Structure formats: structure tokens, C-alpha cells
Amino acid sequence: MRFSRSAFAIWCTAVVLAACGGSGERAENEILIAAIFDLTGPTADVGVDYADAVQGHIEWLNGRGGIDGRPIRLIYQDYGYQVPLAEQLYTQFVQEGALVFMGWGTGDTEALRPRIMEDRIPFSSASLSHVLGDAHESPYNFLVATSYSDQFRIVLRWIAQDHRAKEGDGNAQVAFMHNASPFGLSPWVQGGEDYAREIGVDVTPYAMSRGATDYTAEFSRITQSGARYVVFQNTSAPAAVALRNARSLGVDATFVCLNWCANALLWRLAGDDAEGVVGAIPWAPLTDDVPGVRDIRDYLESRGEDYSEKTNAYTQGWWTMGLFVEGIRRVLDAGQELTGENIKNAIESIDGLDTGGASPPLTFTPTDHRGSKGLRLFRAENGMWTAMTEFLTAP
Structure with missing residues (x-):
């Protein structure tokens, strides 16, 4: 099979990312977050950038001391856009103690909604299905971009x-x-x-x-x-x-x-x-020189990567992770126990989170989990x- 340069780069990245997921023993003060990514399935063309951004944000944050001195640990796996595998991995990662879950597709996110609610796991995915932002129907799901x-x-x-x-x-x-x-x-x-x-x-x-x-x-x-x-x-x-x-x-x-x-x-x-x-x-391309993408650009340049080659899925993945970091930080700053319910409540208190022009300010309430209503x-x-x-x- 003959690959174009871009297709070959995506394939290589997918192989590397898929090999890095998994679990194992973790330090006592680590905060465990789980994710599934589409690295090899039908939406891998944008899924690889989104996955890289979620991991990149965590690496960038941990390099700055984590959240109140506590590092984040990400466990994840490629699920190839297969709903049954998404459900299996969700069960596995929650049993391992994940406090927050980062999903991907519409079908699997909607299928997981009842279990997310039962387990009280704050959840966001790349899916922007409107119903997932309905706090009454999906009380633990959050949309971080315009539905x-x-x-x-x-x-x-x-x-x-x-x-x-x-x-x-x-x-x-x-x-x-x-x-x-x-x-x-x-x-x-x-x-x-x-x-x-x-x-x-x-x-x-x-x-x-x-x-x-x-x-x-x-x-x-x-x-x-x-x-x-x-x-x-x-x-x-x-x-x-x-x-x-x-x-x-x-x-x-x-x-x-x-x-x-x-x-x-x-x-x-x-x-x-x-x-x-x-x-x-909904989320600014990395070529759009607004404050909300400069940390991302600096991070990518520090890794020797060309930010202009990244899709805006990278911006969305980075800031989706950033929202949950903000929720976790608020729980810790309030001296509360780090639980899914407390993280959910903390995110629901966010009113006008400034993303530096990368998106409209994000606002969540107990009755509305659609954080952004606009785009350019x-x-x-x-x-x-x-x-x-x-x-x-x-x-």
C-alpha cells in the first residue's frame, strides 16, 4: 500500500499513541483520568490530533507542577470507533479508579450516558450531539464546544x-x-x-x-x-x-x-x-493568533512540531482537558474531597471562563451543560x- 506523507504521519502517530495507553501502579497523589480515542477507525483523520492534544495538555500541565502539586495520570486506549469496545474500556478504566472520562464518538457517548450518570463520572467527548449538553438528560456530560x-x-x-x-x-x-x-x-x-x-x-x-x-x-x-x-x-x-x-x-x-x-x-x-x-x-485554528492558542503553539514548538499542520481538533482537545483541570482545581482549592460529584458541581459553577479568544467564554450551570453557544x-x-x-x- 502506498501512503501519502500526511497519511503516513497520521499512521505513525496512531501506532505510537496506541502503544502508550494502559494502566499500572500509580503514585498516591496522582489524579487518574481515562480516555478512549479513535486512532485507527473511520474518524482517525481528526481523532489523532484530538488525542495528541489531550495528552499534550497533561504533559504541559505536569511540567508546571500539576494541579496544586498533584500530577495527572492519563490511561487510554484506541477503540477504533467501536461502541462495544468503548463500553468495555469505560468499565475497565472506571474500575481502575478514573475520576474523569474523556470520550470520543456520538454513538458510544450516547450509549454510555446511563452508566456515566449511575457512576457519577464527569464526562466529555469530542461528540457535540446537542442532547449531551442537556443537564437533565445527561447530568454528568459536558459539551465544551458549540453543539x-x-x-x-x-x-x-x-x-x-x-x-x-x-x-x-x-x-x-x-x-x-x-x-x-x-x-x-x-x-x-x-x-x-x-x-x-x-x-x-x-x-x-x-x-x-x-x-x-x-x-x-x-x-x-x-x-x-x-x-x-x-x-x-x-x-x-x-x-x-x-x-x-x-x-x-x-x-x-x-x-x-x-x-x-x-x-x-x-x-x-x-x-x-x-x-x-x-x-x-467553534475553536480557533492554531494559525489564528489569539491568546488562547499561544500556550499550545509554544508547547508544540518545544516538541519541534509545526502547529500550522495541526487541525483545530487540537485546540478543542486541549481546552476540553483544560475545562476538567479547572473543575478539579476548584475542588482542591475548596478543600473538598476529589470525587466525581464534586468535580461536576465545580464545573457547574464556571461562569464565563476566559479562553483567550479561542472560543466564546464558557459557562455551565446545574441546568445547562452546553458551555458554548457560539462560533466564528x-x-x-x-x-x-x-x-x-x-x-x-x-x-
Whole structure:
């Protein structure tokens, strides 16, 4: 098999990371956190950066003395996006004493919700399914980035405004190309369909089958429908395939990526075909020089890594870990016992956590675990993501 340089780098990193997980004896004052990552499965194209960021934040923090002098220890394993394995690893790591759990996918996170609640384990994953931020339904789950549904609403509102500015009247026609999974359908079934109808935008979903290398049939139907906007809810690799396909077919549309394909990897895979794509980006790309990414950039440079090659999944993973560090620090500062329930309560007290412009300030309450309601829209220009709006809040 012949690998491109980027694919080979991802593969090498995945092998190294997968080999480093596991358990063993730990020091008495260590704080144990567990994680599952997708390093070899269908979303590994962005999963490797997210995993590296979670581990990187812990290494960076421990190099500064940990939390009140207590180091964090991370136990983790690649689960390849397999829900049964996620459930097995969750059980194993909780039995080993993990106080906090970092998950990944929508299907496995939703499947684990009842057990997370029963075990009282503060939990966050890369999944931004809207229901996971419902504190009544998911009292121990926390969303640290704008939910898929809120992302989709922001994009649909922008499309409606852009369509009116260009066409004047009539409903905007939108093709929603999504991963064929709960992750892909999440923004549509959890509020997106109703909101589109409410604002007069006509949306047609198109499933992107796993591993597809050609979307000619889908784009033929999209062209016949008259859609002038195509929104991707998928990771970078399949979105890049679709973009190359659409450009070669001469599809006349504005392309929009929700967060998992609006990243640096899209450029590497799609090349010039990514030019002009609009990205809904909850966490700043590392090329966006705001205070909230400078520690990350310094850390990566200290390891001899080029931050411009990282996706914004790295920013999201770093700050997701950072939120739980803040919760743990508040428990320790209050002199309380370090338990899952106390960490949960501490996170629910966070009001306007400043992320240095990497995202809107994060706020959690006992009734709302969706910490961020906004994002900026960026445009792909000359190999970079350029901000085209200020932070937009979901309606």
C-alpha cells in the first residue's frame, strides 16, 4: 500500500499513541483520568490530533507542577470507533479508579450516558450531539464546544441571509451531506430540520456512505434539486473527496463545513478544491493568533512540531482537558474531597471562563451543560482559514 506523507504521519502517530495507553501502579497523589480515542477507525483523520492534544495538555500541565502539586495520570486506549469496545474500556478504566472520562464518538457517548450518570463520572467527548449538553438528560456530560445543532442553526441563518442578499426572495435550497451515523444526523434530527422550516430554508439530507470514493450520484441529484449551498457534517477525509468530486463535475454551490471538516487537514487533502469553503469553527485554528492558542503553539514548538499542520481538533482537545483541570482545581482549592460529584458541581459553577479568544467564554450551570453557544465563520483562502465574522450566537 502506498501512503501519502500526511497519511503516513497520521499512521505513525496512531501506532505510537496506541502503544502508550494502559494502566499500572500509580503514585498516591496522582489524579487518574481515562480516555478512549479513535486512532485507527473511520474518524482517525481528526481523532489523532484530538488525542495528541489531550495528552499534550497533561504533559504541559505536569511540567508546571500539576494541579496544586498533584500530577495527572492519563490511561487510554484506541477503540477504533467501536461502541462495544468503548463500553468495555469505560468499565475497565472506571474500575481502575478514573475520576474523569474523556470520550470520543456520538454513538458510544450516547450509549454510555446511563452508566456515566449511575457512576457519577464527569464526562466529555469530542461528540457535540446537542442532547449531551442537556443537564437533565445527561447530568454528568459536558459539551465544551458549540453543539452540532447550534452550529447548524448558525450556518442555516447565515445561508438564509446570504441567499436574500444574492437572490432577494425565495427559499434557499440546501443539500446536507452527512456521515451515515448518529454523528452525521445529529444536527438534523436534534433541531436542525425544525429550524430550517421555521426560517424558510429548504434542506435535503444526503448520506455519505463510509469509505465512498465517488459522490457523482449524490451531486447529480443535488444539481437537479437546484441546491446552491452544500453543508458537510463529516470529517475532513470524506469532505475532501466530495469537494474534489464536486469541483471536477462543475457543481455551482457554496460549500460549508461544520467543525470536523473545517480544519487544516481539509487543505492537505483537497488542495485548491478547498478554496472558498466556509467553515463553522467553534475553536480557533492554531494559525489564528489569539491568546488562547499561544500556550499550545509554544508547547508544540518545544516538541519541534509545526502547529500550522495541526487541525483545530487540537485546540478543542486541549481546552476540553483544560475545562476538567479547572473543575478539579476548584475542588482542591475548596478543600473538598476529589470525587466525581464534586468535580461536576465545580464545573457547574464556571461562569464565563476566559479562553483567550479561542472560543466564546464558557459557562455551565446545574441546568445547562452546553458551555458554548457560539462560533466564528471562517473562509478558506490561500491555504489558511480567515475569519469572516465575529462570534455568532445560536438562535
